[in-house]
Amino acid sequence: MSQSTVLRTxxxxxxxxxxREMALNLMKAGIAxxxxxxxxxxxxxxxxxxxxAAASVxxxxxxxxxxxxxxxxxxxxxxxxxxxxxxxxxxxxxRLIIDMSTIAPVAERRMHAACxxxxxxxxxxxxxxxxxxxxxxxxxxxxxxxxxxxxxSQPFFKAMGTTVTHVGxxxxxxxxKLCNQLICGINIQAICEAIALGRASGVDLxxxxxxxxxxxxxxxxxxxLGPAMIxxxxxxGFRIDLMLKDLRLVQEQxxxxxxxxxxxxxxxxxxxxxxxxxxxxxxxxxxxCVYDRMTxxxxx
Ligand code: NAD
Numbered sequence: 480m481s482q483s484t485v486l487r488t489x490x491x492x493x494x495x496x497x498x499r500e501m502a503l504n505l506m507k508a509g510i511a512x513x514x515x516x517x518x519x520x521x522x523x524x525x526x527x528x529x530x531x532a533a534a535s536v537x538x539x540x541x542x543x544x545x546x547x548x549x550x551x552x553x554x555x556x557x558x559x560x561x562x563x564x565x566x567x568x569x570x571x572x573x574r575l576i577i578d579m580s581t582i583a584p585v586a587e588r589r590m591h592a593a594c595x596x597x598x599x600x601x602x603x604x605x606x607x608x609x610x611x612x613x614x615x616x617x618x619x620x621x622x623x624x625x626x627x628x629x630x631x632s633q634p635f636f637k638a639m640g641t642t643v644t645h646v647g648x649x650x651x652x653x654x655x656k657l658c659n660q661l662i663c664g665i666n667i668q669a670i671c672e673a674i675a676l677g678r679a680s681g682v683d684l685x686x687x688x689x690x691x692x693x694x695x696x697x698x699x700x701x702x703x704l705g706p707a708m709i710x711x712x713x714x715x716g717f718r719i720d721l722m723l724k725d726l727r728l729v730q731e732q733x734x735x736x737x738x739x740x741x742x743x744x745x746x747x748x749x750x751x752x753x754x755x756x757x758x759x760x761x762x763x764x765x766x767x768c769v770y771d772r773m774t775x776x777x778x779x
Pocket of ligand 1: 492493494495496497498515516517518521549550551552555558559579580581582606607608609610716717718721725
């Protein structure tokens with residue numbers, strides 16, 4: 480890409496399942512991307528596709544209009560944003576930091592305050608849509624922060640998502656994301672139960688899913704994960720251990736605010752069961768393994 484076609488520059492930290500695809504979509508939109516990940520091979524691979532390989536978090540942010548983080552969990556984002564060599568100590572020239580990971584709302588509010596004290600906009604902007612949405616640039620992005628921070632983030636959001644909404648002040652993006660995850664987890668559990676009952680009753684499971692998709696039980700999860708559940712395919716897309724992390728965040732917020740969430744608590748325990756059986760790196764559809772154990776069934 481010639482320098483004249485570069486619209487903007489962004490530092491992108493975290494090139495995993497989601498971040499790699501999101502960085503590529505920024506590049507496709509004509510944005511120069513300076514990438515960093517602790518996995519050097521992930522950085523090198525994106526460099527072969529036109530990104531600038533940064534040597535550190537600070538190097539990724541250097542001279543950029545914004546820095547974007549797409550990291551696993553709260554301590555990872557805190558280290559990258561607040562750490563000695565992190566983004567706040569080395570802010571991008573455009574003084575904008577966007578965290579698109581799914582982490583604790585309370586941590587986002589703390590980081591927002593620390594950034595605001597130094598004149599840096601900080602936006603929490605978690606996403607929904609999974610690796611397919613990340614690849615196709617069709618993510619749903621739910622952003623929390625100031626109106627100005629949201630406005631400054633728009634060119635980057637537009638390159639990665641189709642439904643982009645400013646849902647409130649700092650932390651609100653993460654709260655909306657946790658509501659999304661709560662519904663997804665309980666929905667996956669409901670589908671596992673329907674398949675367990677249908678299997679024990681001897682109905683054709685493929686047909687069961689097709690019929691359900693035509694009626695009021697239809698859902699994104701039944702559509703996208705149902706076939707893998709029926710085929711006993713455990714391969715990862717969105718991992719069990721990441722969903723457990725999100726359901727734990729839901730529980731933390733429910734406890735902090737005294738909001739009873741009994742269905743979320745129950746499904747959180749099923750995810751704990753899966754992780755306790757060494758299934759954390761499977762895809763979410765593999766919650767069916769918990770039902771296989773409960774029904775003493777190992778294949779279908
Ligand atoms: P991932 O584990 O595949 O990728 C995370 C990347 O961050 C890895 O490449 C890792 O090496 C890197 N990393 C970790 N610590 C780092 C550090 N200190 N500095 C630099 N790089 C570091 O995770 P993912 O599936 O891409 O998910 C990222 C976030 O997005 C998570 O919070 C997840 O919950 C959320 N999310 C995931 C999905 C999904 O379907 N995978 C969907 C929506 C949201």
